[in-house]
Amino acid sequence: xxxxxxxxxxxxxxxxxxxxxxxxxNPKLTSYQPKNFGSHDIDIEIECCGICASxxxxxxxxxxxxxxxxxxxxxxxxxxxxxxEIVGKIVAIGNDVTMYKIGQRVxxxxxxxSCLNCSRCKSNNEQxxxxxxxxxxxxxxxxxxxxxxxxxxVRALDHFCFPIPDNLDSKFVGPLMCGGxxxxxxxxxxxxxxxxxxxxxxxxxxxGHMAIMIxxxxxxxxxxxxxxxxxxxxxxxxxxxxxxxxxxxxxxMTNYIDSFDLILNCASSxxxxxxxxxxxxxxxxxxxxxxxxxxxxxxxxxxxxxxxSNGCTIGSSKLGSxxxxxxxxxxxxxYDIKPWIQEIPICENGxxxxxxxxxxxxxxxxxxxxDFHRFFNTGK
Amino acid sequence: xxxxxxxxxxxxxxxxxxxxxxxxxNPKLTSYQPKNFGSHDIDIEIECCGICASxxxxxxxxxxxxxxxxxxxxxxxxxxxxxxEIVGKIVAIGNDVTMYKIGQRVxxxxxxxSCLNCSRCKSNNEQxxxxxxxxxxxxxxxxxxxxxxxxxxVRALDHFCFPIPDNLDSKFVGPLMCGGxxxxxxxxxxxxxxxxxxxxxxxxxxxGHMAIMIxxxxxxxxxxxxxxxxxxxxxxxxxxxxxxxxxxxxxxMTNYIDSFDLILNCASSxxxxxxxxxxxxxxxxxxxxxxxxxxxxxxxxxxxxxxxSNGCTIGSSKLGSxxxxxxxxxxxxxYDIKPWIQEIPICENGxxxxxxxxxxxxxxxxxxxxDFHRFFNTGK
Numbered sequence: 001x002x003x004x005x006x007x008x009x010x011x012x013x014x015x016x017x018x019x020x021x022x023x024x025x026n027p028k029l030t031s032y033q034p035k036n037f038g039s040h041d042i043d044i045e046i047e048c049c050g051i052c053a054s055x056x057x058x059x060x061x062x063x064x065x066x067x068x069x070x071x072x073x074x075x076x077x078x079x080x081x082x083x084x085e086i087v088g089k090i091v092a093i094g095n096d097v098t099m100y101k102i103g104q105r106v107x108x109x110x111x112x113x114s115c116l117n118c119s120r121c122k123s124n125n126e127q128x129x130x131x132x133x134x135x136x137x138x139x140x141x142x143x144x145x146x147x148x149x150x151x152x153x154v155r156a157l158d159h160f161c162f163p164i165p166d167n168l169d170s171k172f173v174g175p176l177m178c179g180g181x182x183x184x185x186x187x188x189x190x191x192x193x194x195x196x197x198x199x200x201x202x203x204x205x206x207x208g209h210m211a212i213m214i215x216x217x218x219x220x221x222x223x224x225x226x227x228x229x230x231x232x233x234x235x236x237x238x239x240x241x242x243x244x245x246x247x248x249x250x251x252x253m254t255n256y257i258d259s260f261d262l263i264l265n266c267a268s269s270x271x272x273x274x275x276x277x278x279x280x281x282x283x284x285x286x287x288x289x290x291x292x293x294x295x296x297x298x299x300x301x302x303x304x305x306x307x308x309s310n311g312c313t314i315g316s317s318k319l320g321s322x323x324x325x326x327x328x329x330x331x332x333x334x335y336d337i338k339p340w341i342q343e344i345p346i347c348e349n350g351x352x353x354x355x356x357x358x359x360x361x362x363x364x365x366x367x368x369x370x371d372f373h374r375f376f377n378t379g380k
Numbered sequence: 381x382x383x384x385x386x387x388x389x390x391x392x393x394x395x396x397x398x399x400x401x402x403x404x405x406n407p408k409l410t411s412y413q414p415k416n417f418g419s420h421d422i423d424i425e426i427e428c429c430g431i432c433a434s435x436x437x438x439x440x441x442x443x444x445x446x447x448x449x450x451x452x453x454x455x456x457x458x459x460x461x462x463x464x465e466i467v468g469k470i471v472a473i474g475n476d477v478t479m480y481k482i483g484q485r486v487x488x489x490x491x492x493x494s495c496l497n498c499s500r501c502k503s504n505n506e507q508x509x510x511x512x513x514x515x516x517x518x519x520x521x522x523x524x525x526x527x528x529x530x531x532x533x534v535r536a537l538d539h540f541c542f543p544i545p546d547n548l549d550s551k552f553v554g555p556l557m558c559g560g561x562x563x564x565x566x567x568x569x570x571x572x573x574x575x576x577x578x579x580x581x582x583x584x585x586x587x588g589h590m591a592i593m594i595x596x597x598x599x600x601x602x603x604x605x606x607x608x609x610x611x612x613x614x615x616x617x618x619x620x621x622x623x624x625x626x627x628x629x630x631x632x633m634t635n636y637i638d639s640f641d642l643i644l645n646c647a648s649s650x651x652x653x654x655x656x657x658x659x660x661x662x663x664x665x666x667x668x669x670x671x672x673x674x675x676x677x678x679x680x681x682x683x684x685x686x687x688x689s690n691g692c693t694i695g696s697s698k699l700g701s702x703x704x705x706x707x708x709x710x711x712x713x714x715y716d717i718k719p720w721i722q723e724i725p726i727c728e729n730g731x732x733x734x735x736x737x738x739x740x741x742x743x744x745x746x747x748x749x750x751d752f753h754r755f756f757n758t759g760k
Contacts, residue, residue, distance in 0.1 A: 063685070119638065125664040128690050130637075186691075189665065257510075258499065270684065284505040285569065287693050290684050302680045304650065304670050304696050305443070310508050311566075313667050313695030316687035 006377040007152040015081035015151025016351045024059035032077035035144040043092035049149035050085030050174035051354045051367040074143025083149030084110040084135035085177045087170040109177035112156035127319035152376040162325045165333035175339040175366040183211035184328040185320030190262040200260045203267030204231040209365040212238040217335040256281040268292035282312040345371035386757040387532040395461035395531025404439035412457035415524040423472035429529035430465030430554035431734045431747040454523025463529030464490040464515035465557045467550040489557035492536035507699040532756040542705045545713035555719040555746045563591035564708040565700030570642040580640045583647030584611040589745040592618040597715040636661040648672035662692040725751035
């Protein structure tokens with residue numbers, strides 16, 4: 001219990017934290033006080049955690065004009081641990097938790113709390129609850145700023161921890177918890193009830209590669225869009241039925257006008273997209289949805305007339321509900337959905353390597369930090 | 381048959397035309413050759429015609445970067461007659477027309493033709509047919525540029541002429557044919573199946589005032605939005621259940637967060653709108669739709685993060701289908717929906733007056749050009 005990586009649980013958690021966005025790529029091992037334990041809270045002893053592009057925006061503080069949230073945390077650390085594609089084992093449950101027992105394996109995504117009482121929470125839309133708290137960088141009502149999953153443990157509301165089917169390997173489940181759910185929800189909602197739905201997935205990266213697999217498993221005819229042809233073979237292996245390299249085939253549009261029930265933009269920016277070409281490929285009254293949230297300064301470059309050829313709309317989709325997370329895990333279990341991951345054993349160098357490579361786009365297609373038990377001397 | 385307003389039908393139509401967008405407010409009486417008569421065409425001897433804001437954009441050529449379409453018409457006039465809120469009597473039918481007989485009263489809106497053969501035409505979305513031809517300023521496949529309803533007669537495909545219930549007065553039906561249908565379609569499509577739907581209508585003008593009446597008749601709880609309070613009494617009389625003056629009540633938002641199943645923007649521009657305040661008033665995954673098409677240079681001022689509080693989308697809706705037009709007329713007949721109109725007997729001065737007053741926003745709430753029979757010596 002005396003070496004520097006061993007954790008004094010339950011009074012302390014340990015994780016890789018920054019205090020200054022300029023050091024975004026060098027989180028340092030730190031010890032910190034967890035949030036006060038609520039009667040519906042659960043502690044997860046973490047086994048592995050995916051690296052999501054949200055982490056880059058959050059650590060660099062690119063979504064905000066204010067200083068890092070953690071600096072104004074009422075108690076707990078003034079540093080920030082990120083990570084929200086978490087899998088681990090329950091090691092503590094609050095007095096009012098009835099849905100879980102200690103020892104169960106669960107996943108936790110990008111949301112750690114909601115009120116469970118408002119109209120949104122009661123209609124499977126808790127991701128849009130006005131009282132939602134994210135798994136990291138978000139402020140709880142008691143003033144604590146949430147700390148994420150590049151850590152020994154994480155604390156969250158029971159509702160946002162999802163039971164994992166036994167046949168799924170933890171390291172493949174991690175990326176489903178944020179990225180997978182983020183694409184599952186809009187695909188499911190927008191193809192429901194449609195015979196032979198057709199879905200376009202733009203951007204074959206962390207989100208996009210899971211979107212291809214999930215849309216395919218949901219029965220959609222999937223067209224993958226990328227700039228060049230370099231990811232064509234991968235996309236087809238993931239389950240895309242068609243592949244379009246927009247910069248190689250200038251006439252691609254002629255085959256796709258009036259085709260899609262949904263265009264899901266998984267690229268982290270809309271700036272490089274030719275919306276004039278893409279929007280007419282939607283069927284009447286369908287949606288173009290972005291799931292990657294870009295830099296706070298990015299604006300849509302759009303004119304109202306661009307929607308007139310088919311009455312389409314454009315917008316965003318955020319995460320998914322608990323019900324959808326459980327459906328996704330069931331789908332993954334049934335169709336053996338495995339994100340294409342690269343494992344990195346957790347340590348300071350590993351976290352640095354994962355973040356910097358992701359920042360350079362040098363990942364195929366998702367990093368997962370693993371070996372938490374060995375590093376933190378947990379898993380006993 | 382010799383005076384200047386009498387028409388030599390069927391070889392000529394007469395109407396009020398411009399040849400130069402700079403003279404947009406001074407259409408002159410002109411005689412012109414109609415489009416070649418197709419086997420599914422119908423000639424309407426016009427009784428009255430509403431003045432729609434589309435006319436201002438079309439006459440000023442504000443939606444286009446090219447010269448007026450009519451200048452390149454393969455035959456027929458090199459001048460342009462507008463008007464697409466038309467009511468009149470059928471005076472000729474093509475050989476293949478089976479749905480109508482000569483003498484019937486019909487309405488014609490902003491669309492005069494579509495292929496009736498594509499997936500859109502076959503799914504009650506003919507307004508989005510790629511071969512759609514507008515009632516004016518649009519080029520038919522034979523090269524003729526369509527001429528509108530500030531005229532003695534108009535020629536259109538039978539499918540786009542709608543039978544009018546006997547209890548409706550023509551002058552109240554005119555505005556329903558474009559403006560009414562344009563708001564009916566998105567309201568109907570977006571509240572269908574919802575218990576106690578709530579609809580926000582932005583902009584109490586030509587489109588907005590009809591939207592309030594129609595949304596009310598469709599069973600929605602209607603909230604009318606205007607900048608000031610000057611139209612409050614009118615809006616409530618039209619059928620709004622609530623009224624918001626956004627520039628008078630700075631805290632209006634607190635009552636409307638997470639409220640609406642649809643926000644229908646009937647203002648001709650989105651520039652003056654506070655989308656940051658309006659979008660959070662939508663329920664989860666609902667739509668903000670614009671029906672007024674603004675100047676071609678206008679852009680949305682939007683960031684992706686603005687959609688994140690509720691996963692809403694933004695876009696446009698265009699006209700409506702024949703099925704919807706007939707539903708609307710039935711609704712108008714049942715609920716006695718009467719647009720608030722100001723009649724102007726048709727003549728050069730009348731057309732000038734209607735266009736210039738509309739351009740100045742000096743209308744409550746729709747001008748309808750009337751007395752066509754007297755002016756053109758028709759209606760016999």
